[in-house]
Amino acid sequence: MEVKKAAATTPPEAETKAPTEVAVEAAPGTLRKSGVEIEAERLRPVQVEPGKALYRQVLPGVLQVPADLVIAAARKSSLWPMTFGLACCAIEMMATYMSHHDLDRFGIVPWASPRQADVMIVAGTVTKKMAPAVKLLYEQMPNPKWVISMGACATNGGPYTRYDRVLQGVDKIIPVDVYVPGCPPRPEALMDGLIALQNKIMEERKKIG
Amino acid sequence: MSPEELQEAPVVPPPAGSVADLFVAVLPDVEFQATQGALDVILTVDRGDVVRILRAARDDPRLDFKYLRCLSGVDHMEAGLEVVYHLYSYTHKHNVTIKTRLPQDDPSVPSVTSIWKGANWHEREAAEMFGIFFEGHPNLVPLLLPEDMTDHHPLRKDSPLAEIEEWQAERAGLAAGETGEAEE
């Protein structure tokens, strides 16, 4: 996540400016800013600051390796997703939390507020009216945070991608770590996505900072 | 579906003793064209006496259409916009569809929120999706679109579908699982 953020800070401004801006300039030069133009500012991608942990400066290098291992193992085995159900995928996400496919055994406890959440599972279609709320919620999450884009709608608009009020993919506004395919993805697919995220946390433990 | 291929529905007179005759009995002075739709009778009315006929439909004991089922807008391109009211009566158990045709340049029709409170959101949605202006509506503000987007009518036939933009992650090198360049 750490490097992704470093990488994320440089390109998003430059490149991602193109698609959302191009769609906007097409609007005729009306006197009053058209609704679509007002919306463009709201859909700007999130500015991601990489966090700096104190123990990185204090602990000598050789001690950081075991510390990273322990911290990453702790983080990966208690991922608290923020209950963020948008549409049909949310029902499948709830089915995954519930007793039949039980996510509690992975230490994954759904949590309502972003303040104590580690993962944001974007389950459903992100519309352009909802995008500012998604960005704000992502920013309000404490820093080692990850995003799972669940379902075709969150990945690139899914069956609704041709409608101009739908954001074609949540990665246009926030950086995404794991994409779970499916419409809606089966509970097993979501579990596979979460396990992939856990492996990713273990791999990138040196970069979380 | 090029516009020439569009065919209009054939006008089939409704069977005798149907709701249309009730309307003639209740409101002899209002003239309307009646056709028999797939399920229920369809009356096309001039927009001037829409409120009058709907108020009578709800209050007159013989008609007693207390339940406004659905209110929708239809865009017929050059032939103008259309507002369709579907009514149902719990006591007499009969249905009717009342339609009014609005010209493309001045799409306004009096609001029926004074008759049924249930028409409020239907009218707001038809207003923002088609640009129909409902006079006398208490709060004609976009409902499904953001409040400050009053000039964008997505359901109009002339407003295009969005193009498919490139998938964000591949281009910005942030595809899933890729850990990026800068080593810590």
Added chain:
Amino acid sequence: MQELLDNYAAVFLAGILGALLVLTAILASRFLAPFSRSLGKGTPYECGMLPIGRVRTQMQVRYYLFAILFLIFDVEAVFIFPWAVTFVGVGQAAFYEMVLFIGILLAGLVYAWKKGVLQWR
């Protein structure tokens, strides 16, 4: 004297452990978590929306009554706990004293109830 010291040692030890627990909890997160100040992080959480309305509005006065009533019965509970723990060895008289103590507070509760303070009008 020695036995007195032992008792206090136990209390002293419990205090130390409590403080240790609290300190590690706070310092660990300050020490390990990667902090970052981003624009939106400081805004109050309002279900995804930017906060509306003023924050410093006057609160309803009724809340003050609930707070006071809670305080009284909470403090009463604090007194009842040690009594309940040493209930067996403490003898008959202490029992009746405590019943008297609870009775007085019960009268206060009945008074508040009859006054209708507990109902949110």
Added chain:
Amino acid sequence: MTVEQEHELDTLEINVNVGPQHPATHGVFRMVLAIDGEKVIDLVPHIGYLHRGAEKLSENLDYRQAIGLQDRTEYLAAFNAEFCYVMAIEKLAGIEVPERAEYIRVILAELNRITSHYMFMGAFSTDIGVFGTAFTYGFREREYIQDLFEEVSGDRMMYGYFRPGGVAWDVPDNFKERVRWVCRQTRVGISDIDGLLTNNEVFVARTRGIGAISLENAIDYGLSGPVLRACGLKVDLRREEPYSIYDRFDFDIPTGERGDSFDRYLVRLEEMRQSVRIVEQAVEQMPDSGPILPEKVPRRLRCPPGEVYMRAENPRGEYGIYLVSKGGDKPYRLKIRSPSYCNLMALKEMTVGHYVADAVVVLGSIDIVLGEVDR
């Protein structure tokens, strides 16, 4: 504290934003509550956070492709939504549906009503405070029914199984035993939830008398389904205007007296039992073999020009499809009249005057599905 003294202590009302991301709003519904202390003075609902243009997209898909959008619009009872859309095409194009297909459709639609009501039981009781218990009960039972749906249509939620004129392919051979087993299991599940919630004083205290609406107001707002029947009007489209083969089954229609949240819960609970009764009768009467699609339905269906407003009884109320066709293979206009959209209009009427905690209970008792509200 006499009433006069209180007036000098008037306070500004606080705007509480129960926003799009909230555990109790069943999706992305937002309402701004103006509260004075604990009492709700005003409620302004905001919807549109999940407006994905199902109607606009349906105008650019042909008749069979638009079935997928119907599933995703009403994602808790996808079979019912497909049922209504497919019947609208059949009425317009005048297609006859073979017997066996009708029975399969009724069985699946009624079982889907039960899964939708299970979801309601779980969500509604979580709003009240029975945190998780009824939710777990509900989802455990849903899994049994969803397994059957998966065997029949291949998917747990987005079935895409109904076709204009019947169903896409035949059901597996052990369909009847499986349905009987699911019915027995559902009766056990319903009695579990009944035992947990109905006589639970806390549940009754939190829901009795909360969010009541009078019958005249309910009709005026265009409410339909369990919310309307809870006000005492015995109206159910399966009995009022019997579509498909609902006139062959006998089932009674539960109604409430006071139209408050507890009556809505009771009506839905009883409705689940009636649905199981329908399914059991349908399994007995279902012919063992026979065509499931009429022979002459062309692959690219072209409806004759005309319009139809087809309505079906959806778990949340009257689900209507207003289909205008101008002769092409694409619907010219497809308006979805969703029951949650209309039931939500009366939310302010039901909530103002109650406490803040009850606003969430009233919203839960209407049982809205945001995909349907915002379309």
